[in-house]
Amino acid sequence: MDTLEKKLSETYKPGFGEFMSNIQVHHEKLWFAGQYQIWKLADFEIHEIMEIIEDIETYLAEREESKQIGMINPAIDSLTLAIQAENLPLFKSSFVNLTNTCNNCHRAVDFVFNKVKLPETPPFSNQDFSVQK
Numbered sequence: 717m718d719t720l721e722k723k724l725s726e727t728y729k730p731g732f733g734e735f736m737s738n739i740q741v742h743h744e745k746l747w748f749a750g751q752y753q754i755w756k757l758a759d760f761e762i763h764e765i766m767e768i769i770e771d772i773e774t775y776l777a778e779r780e781e782s783k784q785i786g787m788i789n790p791a792i793d794s795l796t797l798a799i800q801a802e803n804l805p806l807f808k809s810s811f812v813n814l815t816n817t818c819n820n821c822h823r824a825v826d827f828v829f830n831k832v833k834l835p836e837t838p839p840f841s842n843q844d845f846s847v848q849k
């Protein structure tokens with residue numbers, strides 16, 4: 717039993733910052749998927765964000781900050797509706813709302829210095845957001 721517990725405690729587990737860096741990438745890709753109206757990609761990206769949030773709830777349940785993570789759900793829900801409706805203006809306003817919620821949580825957990833904003837350029841040069849329509 718002791719060895720099993722020891723083994724478990726030595727199992728690699730991503731930290732909060734790693735999950736967030738991952739969310740950062742999908743937040744950015746999601747924006748460009750929406751801008752280019754590649755709605756299937758937007759749907760994929762928002763599900764990636766949802767999965768990471770679930771992972772935070774599962775693997776970092778003991779972290780005080782995890783108690784606040786639920787505040788993001790209404791913003792995710794309205795963005796999901798905008799994607800399903802393939803509605804660009806609604807997508808934009810919902811994405812702004814999502815981004816504000818990211819910062820609201822950072823403020824709530826004393827990480828206000830990690831400020832996110834609307835992306836300006838696609839994150840990677842090896843992914844084409846423009847041709848898949």
Ligand code: HEC
Nearest residue numbers: 732733736737740743781784785788818821825827830832
């Ligand atoms: C629990 C509420 C919460 C929500 C909601 C949240 N974050 Fe975070 N975020 C944190 C915490 C806590 C950290 C600091 C993590 C650490 O300990 O390294 C963080 C850190 C970050 C970082 C810095 C990561 C690094 O290590 O460089 C980025 C970027 C980030 N968040 C992006 C986002 C984005 C984008 C969203 C919204 C889609 C979001 N966050 C929503 C709590 C939250």
